[in-house]
Structure formats: C-alpha cells, structure tokens
Amino acid sequence: MTMGRELPVIASxxxxxxxQDADMDAWLHHFKTENNIEHLMNPEHVASDEQLKFMVALDEQQVFIPCSDEILMCLMEEKPSGDLMREYGRIWLHTVRLIRKHAFNMYHERKVRAFCRLRFKTHLSSRIMIPSRLLKxxxxxxLTQCSLVDPSDEDKMEENRRAFEYINxxxxxxxxxxxxxxxxxxxDVRNLRSELDSIExxxxxxxxxxxxxxxSSTPSYLDVEKAINAPCPTAHSMEVLLGSEKDERKTILFLPESSGGIVFDLFFIRALLRQGHKVILALKEGFLFDSPTFWDAMQDPVLVELCKGAKMVSNDTITKNLLLALLRSHRFLIISDGMREKLNLYKTxxxxxxxxxxxxxxxxxGAENYDNLINxxxxxxxxxxxxxxxKDGTFVLEAKPRAGNVRKFSEEAINAMANRIIETMRKEKEKGRSVMFYSAVIGSIPGETDTAIKVVNTFVAHLRSRxxxxxxINPAEHFEEGMDGDDLMFMWEQVQRSGLLDVWRFQTVEDIETSFTLLDRKVPSIxxxxDSTFSTGCTKEMRIALDVQKKNPELQIIGPSSEKFFRRAEYGVGKYYDAGITSM
Structure with a gap:
C-alpha cells in the first residue's frame, strides 16, 4: 500500500x-520539515505554537496548516494533482522570467536557471511544498544568485504613481x-452618516x-462608475464588524495585496481613521513581486506622502506594553509582517x-489572503x-467570525483587573498591614503547571500562617481563563509598579522543598x-523590582541574588515558560 492510501481522509x-494516525503523523512531520515551518528546527524564523495561538484558535493536538483546504487536499493526494501541477508550473514561469530579466549575462542566466531547475525538480518530485513556500x-x-534586493521597485513606484494620479x-x-x-x-442624520461612511x-x-x-491603459469612467456602484450583498458584514458610531471604535489590522492598489487602500485607511478607528498596516518584509514592502513606505514618494502621520514601527519583536503604548499615542501604525512570501502565519x-x-x-x-484565511x-x-x-470581474467580500471559545482581554479589561488588586492592596495598607508580592515558578517547567500552582499555593498558605x-499577593490565585503570558505580565507589572509593595519575595530552592514537605511528597527530580531564577517571567519581575526599588528604597527584595537571574533569555512569546538560557 502506498503512502497516499495510508493517509486518513481529511475533510478540512x-x-x-x-x-490519531501514525502515517498521518509521519506525513505531517515531513510536511512541516520540507516547508520549513517546524519551530523546533528553526526557532528563530518559525513561530512557536504559543505565538500561533495569538492568531489561530487551536485545541490540544491540533495542527495549523498554512494554506487553503483545497491546496491541502492536493498535497495529500496519492497521484499528482492537476491543480497543484499547474500552480507549480506558474511558479516555474515566474522564476524563469525573473532570471531572464536580471541575469548578468547569458552564461550567468544558464547557470542560475540550471541551478533553479535542479532545486525545482527536487520539490516537484516530492509534491509536498505549499506553492507559496516554493515560490518564496x-x-x-x-535574488541571491543575481544580487538583487527588490527587482520590482521601479515598477511598483510607477503603479503607485498612476493610481495616485487617478484618485486625485x-x-x-x-x-x-x-x-x-x-x-x-x-x-436620521446618524444613520445617514453611517450609511455614507459605509458607501465610501x-x-x-x-x-x-x-x-x-x-x-498603462485606464478604463472608461463609465465602466468604473458602474463597477463601484454595483450592489454587494455581503457588505453588511463590514458594517457589523465596524459597528455604529455608538459602538466602541475598533483596532484594525489591514493586510494589503499589491502596489497600485495600496494607494486606494491608504485612502480607505484614512476613511477608517476619520471614523475614529485605529489601523495597523502590515507590509511585506521584502520582495514579493508587486506586493508593497515596509521599505516602500519610506522610499516611494507617493507612499511617503500618503503615510504622513503614520508611525513606522521597525521593531520586529515588539512587546505588548510598547505596542499598546504606540496605539495610545498613534492611531495609524505601519509594521512589517516579517515575510517575503504570501501570508503564512508560521513565518510572521x-x-x-x-x-x-x-x-x-x-x-x-487579495485572493491569496482570502484563500489562506477564509477558504x-x-x-x-x-x-x-x-x-x-x-478574474471575471466579480467582487467578493466575506466575513469569518472568530472562534466562539476565544476571549479577548482588552487593555481596559486587564487594567480593571489590575486596579481591583491595587485597590485591595491600598485597603490592606490602610489597615496597617504590610503588602508582600510572591514571585514564583508557575509555567517555567513545561507540563508541570498544575504542580507549580500547588507548590505556590501551599507555600503561600504556609507564609500566611506564620x-x-x-x-x-499570590499570582496563582488571580489567574483568568484565557489569559496568556503576555496578558498576565502586563497586568502584574501595573500591580508591581503601584508603589504599594513593602516586600517582594522571590521563590527559593528552600521554598520549593518546604512546599513538597508540606504536601508530604519528595521533591521530584524535575x-x-x-527556584525563581529558573523562570524568565521572574527574571523580568526582578528587573521591575530593582527599578521599583530605585524609586522606593524601602522596598525589601527577598530571595536569590539578582545576579543569578540575568542568565535568562527574553520572556517566551505568549508563553508561561522560558524562551531559553543565555550564557552565564
């Protein structure tokens, strides 16, 4: 029996x-490895499961497949799929045209084409590559062989110039x-205003x-007017998502498609901003034919003009605190998506x-974004x-609701949680009580979170009795279902910087041993x-503690010495546990 026949039937x-199936697991490992979307093999350039869960609603053991269902079915077929082969063929044509246009000379063209053909045949025989990954x-x-950065920059600038002239x-x-x-x-004037906004x-x-x-050939205004006044049966979904003027204004992440079109997109964004919304525009990191890039927004005169007032964010690893601060001070941000390919959430x-x-x-x-998100x-x-x-001119618009079990914690909601804790601290101080914060390992040992919570709760109960x-304050007692590491750290930092702490205690080896003794258990080898120096979260909290102590010298910091903490790497994205340990 062939590999293809052994794979289970997958509907989506x-x-x-x-x-669930050994052969399917093997195929998935092969699929992720060949497409370079396995985090463990390339952690610097492939999103972790925790980072993916910022974007994709995944349950236990579920695997994210970064393509449309149609492409997945083609990749899993035993025999070569005609649709997949045609898509691969288009990629080869793109490659040949790029080589012909930018090779140094005939010899160089033959060499690069031969090299690409060898690589292409390898991928063609395996039929496991997502087309967008193969194109990239x-x-x-x-680009490497021809020493190119962005071979389409002049064409894109010309398209943007024409679009700008047209709209003006x-x-x-x-x-x-x-x-x-x-x-x-x-x-009703309010309804009229909302209706006109939607029409625009x-x-x-x-x-x-x-x-x-x-x-180069502009169509008749009669044809364009007919196109823009055509009815759109699904347009109401946009109105629902944006809400009425009575509703809270939205923060919108906008993914554009192409140069030329980006000019109209920026006018669209201006309209959203005028309506009170905030917008984050995500541009490509580098060359992808006519796709607008982050650097285009700083070099193309048309885009520079249209992006006036926007905040360009070049930091690819921004923290939650900084992003929220930027959104408070700027209603229009421009970021890079981190990719030189069509949308692939593993590579963002x-x-x-x-x-x-x-x-x-x-x-x-765009059709590619539509395929990867809607289809x-x-x-x-x-x-x-x-x-x-x-291609036949039909305009398609469709909304996909977020997963029903997803709960979004807004900045306001997290602030409210922090403020409730701070208010409790204030009342306790008014009673003459000292306020202590206990920082401990919670999720720094994968698979041991439940044990960690028991250890912390047991020791805090022991402290309270003595x-x-x-x-x-025991952080384990304030966990909200659905909050990830980013949300928790954001909340606790507000509590920690409130100026109300008298003692900040960090978990020690002795604390953990005492907890297991109280639980009538031996300390497991893991x-x-x-101690708290093992936790990147605690390491970040030690930095905060030292900063708070500068402003409040009376704050007592108890636990391992601060020097032992700073071997830790940055807090893992979306994780309760560590990104890794740097050298001592």
Missing amino acids: ARDVRWG RMNSIV KPATDRMLYATPSECMYNP LLRLMYLSTLPALWS NVTFSRAWKECDVVFAK CGHSFTRDVLGYYRK LDSTFI WSGK
Missing part, C-alpha cells in the same frame, strides 16, 4: 491532529463621493481591486502576531473580513534545584 485543515524559495535563489483626478473625486439618491430619504469604504474597496486603474514576526492579538478585526485583501478550515482568534476581485499583619 481543522481536522488535522497529532496522535525559488525567489530567494534568484476631479472626475474620480466626483464619482467616489457622489451621494446616492436613495440616501436622501434617510430621516465599499467604493474604495471596489477601486482598490481594479488593476486597470494603475495600468512577533510584532505582526501581537498586532493580530491586539486588534479587533483583520481586513485581508481554510481553521478558525482564528479575531474576526476576519476578506475581499478580492475574481506572618502576622502581612497581606500576601524540580530539584529549581
């Missing part, structure tokens, strides 16, 4: 899980902002998906992942609105020698 990517791999070879023409302005006659009969957004969506507007950078987590809705433009079986942690125009007039 959402059905793929580890541990072939592009990387050509008086005739375009009249067409875009003409009030439909049916709006005249709306008796929809028209800009229509314009942004008409490539003819930034091509930390900043993109956190932007996704902190937004309310994702606007995903895949996975559910996501945020509502997604996908739209594009088919210490008079002391109010002890816990032997552990």
